[in-house]
Amino acid sequence: MSTAIVRVPAGRSKSRDAVWKVILHQGKTTHVTKLDELVVYVQGHYTAFNNQVALNILKQGISSRAINPLSHFLGVPQGEMAVILDLDRTTARRRAEKDLPLPMHSAENVLRVLELEEMAADTFESEEAALGWLRRPHPMLEGDSPLEAAKTSFGARRVKEILVAIKHGGVV
Secondary structure (H helix, E strand, C coil): CCCCCCCCCCCCCHHHHHHHHHHHHCCCCEEEEECCCCEEEECCEEEECCHHHHHHHHHHCCEHHHHHHHHHHHCCCHHHHHHHCCCCHHHHHHHHHCCCECCHHHHHHHHHHHHHHHHHHHHHCCHHHHHHHHHCCCHHHCCCCHHHHCCCHHHHHHHHHHHHHHHHCCCC
């Protein structure tokens, strides 16, 4: 098992790094080297975090222990984080205690939420503003927060559309 190599970029929180350390701890060939752009070392070369890298991470599995640092990073109670990841709260706690991998759909939700946080941080130019926006109910999401909407791929796409409109202007 390899060790994740993580440098904390200026202006980024260590709690985000803690999430990636747990996610990549189980990976045999994946290393985070620069979280600003999330450049990942995969099978002997560096690559940007993209769909293939996400697929590799999902194939290797994400530990249920990622729920706690993800919850802390996003400022969401663990029980609510379990719901966002489409897990029963009791099941999530039990799986984390036993260090079992997340089910595929929940692991995918972890990566989806982290992708949206990165996009929101880029849009609002502040991690704090991005996290606040992700947690607040939004009228264009029928009162759901962007995190709640991100439970599905279609909801996440809608959140991305809103973020693009905020950043670049335009109709949503």
